[in-house]
Amino acid sequence: MENQTLDFIYHRRSIRAYKPTPLTQKQIASMIQAAQSAPSSNFLQCSTIIRITDSDKRKKLAHYSGDQNYIYQAPEFWVFCADFNRHFQIDATIPLERAEQLLVGCIDTALMAQNTVIAAQSLGLGTVFIGGLRNNISEVTQLLALPKYVIPLFGLCIGYPDQEPEMKPRLPSELIFFENQYQPINQTLLAQYDEQIENYYQTRSSNQKEGGWSNKIAETIYKGQREFILNYLHQQGWVKQ
Ligand SMILES: Cc1cc2nc3c(=O)[nH]c(=O)nc-3n(C[C@H](O)[C@H](O)[C@H](O)COP(=O)(O)O)c2cc1C
Known part of the structure; x- marks a missing residue:
């Protein structure tokens, strides 16, 4: 500790x-x-x-x-x-x-x-x-x-x-913490992380599932689009300019 x-x-x-x-x-x-x-x-x-x-x-x-x-x-x-x-x-x-x-x-x-x-x-x-x-x-x-x-x-x-x-494993810190400028994704580290997440999903005690992290991104983003949000924001007086 x-x-x-x-x-x-x-x-x-x-x-x-x-x-x-x-x-x-x-x-x-x-x-x-x-x-x-x-x-x-x-x-x-x-x-x-x-x-x-x-x-x-x-x-x-x-x-x-x-x-x-x-x-x-x-x-x-x-x-x-x-x-x-x-x-x-x-x-x-x-x-x-x-x-x-x-x-x-x-x-x-x-x-x-x-x-x-x-x-x-x-x-x-x-x-x-x-x-x-x-x-x-x-x-x-x-x-x-x-x-x-x-x-x-x-x-x-x-x-x-x-x-x-x-605990849900997070991305390796090298993929989220950069020095002085943005860095393109390190594919080797990403592949290792996908394997780690795949193993986590398959072995966790409940709601087990297949797949890693990166192959779920599109599905997750499409599912959570909530395309009505902009209209809603306008109705509540937000983001008109
Ligand atoms: C803004 C926000 C909204 C979230 N909404 C939900 C939700 O509606 N239902 C749910 O079960 N988990 C929700 N979560 C929890 C995430 O799924 C969870 O933080 C993520 O999978 C990482 O797992 P961990 O918190 O156990 O580390 C939300 C998390 C955040 C930050």
Whole structure:
């Protein structure tokens, strides 16, 4: 072990089965504090978290996210939103429709969310992000009464893990960490990684499947196109210029 913080970070993996044990108010407060300790672009603080305690809303969100039942099963489910409505309430004359606002909102909210994940991990809890809620983003927006300039980016299930999934091997660091300039992909390393992932998929304890990493990219990207997102963004007041 290098140190406890790195140990928590290195051992995080997505948890998709939870014990019913509820979280304490103290645990929830600690995660909120960790979330708010994240840096914020220009100190705009343009993220909002919505905790879903209403079981009917939870069921609907699970359904909207492609019937991922751990959303309903997890003791906590939080929706992370990029939010410039707060700023709009403070000053309705500010321009909020630039593409840059989308980047700022997504970056801040992701940083906040990952702080929440690491805090959860340090409290002995497990998590999984739920981008699936963007499958039905308009319905989610309506269900949570999100006004203009607020978009739900992803959810987060939180609770005590009821499974011990294997760690998913990542790309070799040489493929993602360069010095001074971009580098073309190293095919030898990629082939080795594909073999490693193939072995991981075939030997992991659940949801075993065939194939490596690179041959799934096209399938994954085509499947997750959500071509309605641009219209949705326009409706919520985002990215008009
Ligand atoms: C923004 C985001 C959205 C995600 N959405 C989902 C989701 O809807 N359902 C799910 O089961 N996992 C989801 N995941 C988890 C990824 O599948 C997971 O992080 C990835 O396969 C790597 O596995 P690991 O987290 O166990 O290391 C999401 C992850 C991220 C970062």
